[in-house]
Amino acid sequence: MALLITKKCINCDMCEPECPNQAITMGAEIYEIDPNRCxxxxxxxxxxxxxxxxxxxxxxxxxxxxxxxxxQLWEKFVVMYHGDRL
Structure with a gap:
């Protein structure tokens, strides 16, 4: 399953640069995770x-x-990074 950032988020900016899939971005109030990339x-x-x-x-x-x-998570990873070779 994709991850979800809850309203407890304090916008500390720690998670966004750590995401290897660039799935985390700043939303309207807190950081959000794109489930298609997570x-x-x-x-x-x-x-x-x-x-x-x-x-x-x-x-x-x-x-x-x-x-x-x-x-399913592995398949998503493979398609994101190696989709051009499938």
């Missing part, structure tokens, strides 16, 4: 880097409305 760092790291660097606990969570398996 692979939960599958293909890059073992755990989501945005969650690791966020100074506020439970601010970046799995989005329960966008359930994806690890296989």
């Amino acid at each position: 692979t939960e760092c599958v293909g890059h790291y073992g755990t989501p880097t945005c969650q690791k660097v966020c100074p506020i606990d439970n601010t970046i969570l799995q989005d329960p409305t966008l359930i994806e398996s690890n296989e």
